[in-house]
Amino acid sequence: MPEAPMQGLLDVQGLGIRFGGLDAVKDVTASIPAGQITAIIGPNGAGKSTFFNLISGFYVPTAGTIRFRGEDVTRLKTHQVVARGVARTFQTTTIYRELSVLEGVMIGHRVRTRAGLLDALLRTGREKRDEDASRAGAMRALERVGLAPQAHRPAGALTQEGQKRVGIAMALASDPALLLLDEPAAGMNPDETVRLMALIRELVQGGLSVALVEHKMSLVMGLADRILVLHHGQLIAQGTPAEVSRDPAVITAYLGSHAHGGQMGQGVGAGHA
Numbered sequence: 001m002p003e004a005p006m007q008g009l010l011d012v013q014g015l016g017i018r019f020g021g022l023d024a025v026k027d028v029t030a031s032i033p034a035g036q037i038t039a040i041i042g043p044n045g046a047g048k049s050t051f052f053n054l055i056s057g058f059y060v061p062t063a064g065t066i067r068f069r070g071e072d073v074t075r076l077k078t079h080q081v082v083a084r085g086v087a088r089t090f091q092t093t094t095i096y097r098e099l100s101v102l103e104g105v106m107i108g109h110r111v112r113t114r115a116g117l118l119d120a121l122l123r124t125g126r127e128k129r130d131e132d133a134s135r136a137g138a139m140r141a142l143e144r145v146g147l148a149p150q151a152h153r154p155a156g157a158l159t160q161e162g163q164k165r166v167g168i169a170m171a172l173a174s175d176p177a178l179l180l181l182d183e184p185a186a187g188m189n190p191d192e193t194v195r196l197m198a199l200i201r202e203l204v205q206g207g208l209s210v211a212l213v214e215h216k217m218s219l220v221m222g223l224a225d226r227i228l229v230l231h232h233g234q235l236i237a238q239g240t241p242a243e244v245s246r247d248p249a250v251i252t253a254y255l256g257s258h259a260h261g262g263q264m265g266q267g268v269g270a271g272h273a
């Protein structure tokens with residue numbers, strides 16, 4: 001098989017993972033370009049979160065390769081992937097309610113960048129020397145998500161929207177080139193969703209590249225430069241929002257999905273409104 005042309009910030013080639021007899025992700029070849037917003041969509045169970053788990057080093061693929069800035073990162077561990085500039089948020093973020101917002105971001109960052117939990121928890125000599133840098137980095141991340149004024153409040157006092165922003169700040173604290181957002185608007189009302197979209201656009205204008213998994217089609221259609229569509233673990237379409245929303249394979253996939261067929265219909269309308 002010929003080598004795929006290196007075109008993106010992150011490139012996957014023939015990527016796959018099997019769980020038991022199930023191909024959760026199968027033979028996906030795709031690129032996430034620099035300086036853009038790439039959305040990964042697909043019906044429930046399509047393999048979207050698994051795709052993120054693969055490219056962020058949480059799972060080791062059973063087939064294929066992952067390249068970041070041309071470097072083969074297929075078998076690297078999460079903290080090694082983070083060190084190279086890929087950071088992610090989770091569908092649910094653990095918030096340390098008693099700690100301040102700033103401390104929570106510092107700990108979240110430490111857990112992601114150390115080889116082991118013990119290493120993250122022990123305050124080694126190096127850790128102490130790093131403390132000031134870590135605090136400054138966490139503060140910069142809070143500034144980027146608009147939470148600097150709340151830095152010293154208990155994290156538990158924040159609104160749900162605020163807590164989502166803390167999750168994004170935890171990822172930004174490692175100063176990534178590529179930010180992966182897994183369902184960032186889940187549970188948000190329309191106003192919160194609009195503010196989140198504005199934040200993501202600002203981050204990209206500041207030089208960050210973003211890939212996101214999202215069910216809310218209005219968000220995806222209004223925000224993404226490019227969309228990758230997964231179905232049963234396979235890439236069935238890719239292109240601009242306008243292109244994928246009229247792709248017959250995509251329409252069929254969504255119509256066949258009871259859970260999300262309605263959302264696709266809504267989203268196409270929202271995207272062209």
Ligand SMILES: Nc1ncnc2c1ncn2[C@@H]1O[C@H](COP(=O)(O)OP(=O)(O)O)[C@@H](O)[C@H]1O
Nearest residue numbers: 019022024042043044045046047048049050051
């Ligand atoms: N760790 C795992 N072990 C076994 N099956 C898994 C695991 N993670 C995901 N799956 C399965 O892989 C498929 C894709 O899941 P997922 O990536 O979570 O879908 P999505 O995020 O698109 O809703 C599902 O059938 C899911 O049950």
Ligand SMILES: [Mg+2]
Nearest residue numbers: 048049050213
């Ligand atoms: Mg998911």
